[in-house]
Amino acid sequence: MARIIDWFNTADKTVTRWMARYAVLILRISVGIVFFWFGFIKFFPGLSPAEEIAGRTIETLSFGLIQPQLSLPILAAWESLIGLGLITGRFKRATLFLLFLQMIGTTMPIFIFPAETWKVFPIAPTLEGQYIIKNMVLISAGLVIGATVRGGDMVADEDLADEADHRFQHQARNPD
Template sequence: MKTWWLRLYHRVDPLLTAWMARHGITLLRISLGVVFFWFGVLKFFPGLSPAEGLATRTITTLSLGLLSADAARILLATLETLIGLGLMVGLYLRATLFLLFFQMLGTITPIFLFPAEVFYRIPYAPTLEGQYIFKNMVLISAGLVIGATVRGGRLVAEPLPSERREG
């Protein structure tokens, strides 16, 4: 005989799982957009972003000195703000995700260009800037999940009968 809480669990769990499947991607897209928008807007104001120095040095180095630190900051601020807006609004998601992956590619280059600024002890003890870079793996993964739904893909709360695990 099942206890009352087990019966409740079996009644509530499918409802919650279905709700998460229905709304999870949208919430992920919007929250990722807020992060990009927020961090992008901060970069329009010199000195407000903790990643500003390393980011601008990276862009200046990658542009072979063609972009000044100030131009790099404004370019990055604009790029991140556009990515954030695209994700929050949900329009032009393919283009937005392309910009996101392009920007994320740039965020990992300091690992190779400036390893002494990314690690206290190479390769296992990242600095605060290094931790900031490595957390971007989560943002990249979120972009991949959102990208998997751009052509109409959806999460499902229950697997197909042929995909259910036994036991």
Template sequence: MEKVVDERGLRPPGGLAPERSGDGGRATRAAHSLACRVQGRGPGLLRVCLGTVFLWFGILKFVPAASPAEGVAVRTATKLTFDLLPPDVVMLLLAAAETAIGLGLVTGVLLRVALAGFFAHMAGVFSALLLLPGEMWQWDAPVPTMEGQYIIKNVVLVAAGVVVAADAWGRTPPP
């Protein structure tokens, strides 16, 4: 099988030419075409989806008791600020930060700033696993509680953020 690229220089999954099938290869060509389109637009799609999640969760934090993560988020951020800020101020700051990150990701405006905020926020989120061990782990073992699982699943958001950052930082030179 020969290696191929499409008109934009993108390789299909596996980088191989589509095989011919009994239908004249139409289904395979359609799948190849779709794969090439997604490959080229994937980082933008991830950026908007990631931004939508942050925007949605940020707005929820402006409404008292609307966010299921509110308690863990406030307890973690309060520890990170050495109890210098009252919980209601911490919640407003978290809500504003998540909303701003979400808007930056969705719109692409100040994208590098939004990405820096995103990664800083994710570091704070993951710090809950260390700062609140009694809430995050069962039996002092690597068995997460429901709250711990809620935090750990954010590795998927971090992976999406890495792809978005690589795309953003890779295609435009720094100022």
């Protein structure tokens, strides 16, 4: 039994270290693919399920100054640019700035078109509402990716993580 436990612990540490080493990279690229894909299909009228509500949202937020026929290609380019930035890992700060700014706009239909985004507010979103709410995952992913732009990384070493946590708690109690 001890050999099985030792084997499991060794395998678990190996897998955990692999995840710590590659998780942010995989997250960045996969979120980049989502943004690029969703942005790219907006270049082709009728392909994106979010096209209509996105166009109306931008039109409403701009007080009618920016019509959907102009805003959708701009949004398509914006999302595609976010995707390319995440996929390549270049210009991370600018890419994440664009991502977070875009996410603000993406959440607006929940507030400005509640009849279309909620069956029963606030417990039963429509399909459009669900599409918007899932963006919390993209925002969270952006935060994780953002935590690495200055060289931060995930740590799989339990002792090192505990040491970092103690340092953080000490700094929080003694800010000077």
